[in-house]
Amino acid sequence: GAVVSQHPSRVICKSGTSVKIECRSLDFQATTMFWYRQFPKQSLMLMATSNEGSKATYEQGVEKDKFLINHASLTLSTLTVTSAHPEDSSFYICSASGSGTYQETQYFGPGTRLLVL
Amino acid sequence: QKEVEQDPGPLSVPEGAIVSLNCTYSNSAFQYFMWYRQYSRKGPELLMYTYSSGNKEDGRFTAQVDKSSKYISLFIRDSQPSDSATYLCAMSAIQGAQKLVFGQGTRLTINP
Numbered sequence: 001g002a003v004v005s006q007h008p009s010r011v012i013c014k015s016g017t018s019v020k021i022e023c024r025s026l027d028f029q030a031t032t033m034f035w036y037r038q039f040p041k042q043s044l045m046l047m048a049t050s051n052e053g054s055k056a057t058y059e060q061g062v063e064k065d066k067f068l069i070n071h072a073s074l075t076l077s078t079l080t081v082t083s084a085h086p087e088d089s090s091f092y093i094c095s096a097s098g099s100g101t102y103q104e105t106q107y108f109g110p111g112t113r114l115l116v117l
Numbered sequence: 118q119k120e121v122e123q124d125p126g127p128l129s130v131p132e133g134a135i136v137s138l139n140c141t142y143s144n145s146a147f148q149y150f151m152w153y154r155q156y157s158r159k160g161p162e163l164l165m166y167t168y169s170s171g172n173k174e175d176g177r178f179t180a181q182v183d184k185s186s187k188y189i190s191l192f193i194r195d196s197q198p199s200d201s202a203t204y205l206c207a208m209s210a211i212q213g214a215q216k217l218v219f220g221q222g223t224r225l226t227i228n229p
Contacts, residue, residue: 108162
């Protein structure tokens with residue numbers, strides 16, 4: 001149980017384009033989803049928290065107009081990096097938590113590696 | 118001072134050794150403690166979850182929490198090359214997978 005998937009696993013795009021990353025909980029309903037980014041050899045940095053049907057809460061220093069988060073259903077959240085630039089290149093990881101047993105902690109997806117040229 | 122301190126390593130030990138990984142923290146409100154394992158270019162995988170002080174054992178893994186010292190540990194017995202990964206401690210004050218505070222992660226290599 002508690003499987004979270006992400007798509008795509010890897011994406012390369014040109015500077016100025018937008019990229020959408022999907023995060024899905026496959027076997028439980030995710031009432032809360034989290035988006036992180038991770039630079040090489042560093043820990044996870046929380047970007048934002050989203051609850052199903054509500055606007056995301058962004059961490060300090062994260063531009064909400066650049067990193068658009070949508071959590072439209074209990075199994076899907078999307079992160080759109082708008083007008084991507086090379087400094088946005090990173091490893092983006094989502095996590096999810098639900099109710100009952102699934103509320104104790106966060107279950108992570110496999111991550112999406114973004115490279116902006 | 119960071120809320121959670123974890124030695125980034127790298128830590129290299131021979132196969133079969135007992136591995137000890139540790140984190141210290143400063144926020145006395147933390148009550149829920151987790152250890153995640155992250156292989157290169159993959160998302161973190163939950164290994165152990167503990168509440169408050171005490172020990173928890175799962176196969177070759179043992180998690181210890183000492184709230185009085187604000188110190189948590191993960192022990193790996195009979196370490197295997199497949200245990201080579203980065204180990205992240207994480208903690209929170211509130212149950213319900215609210216905002217987790219992560220350590221930096223310790224890179225562990227088990228040498229055959």
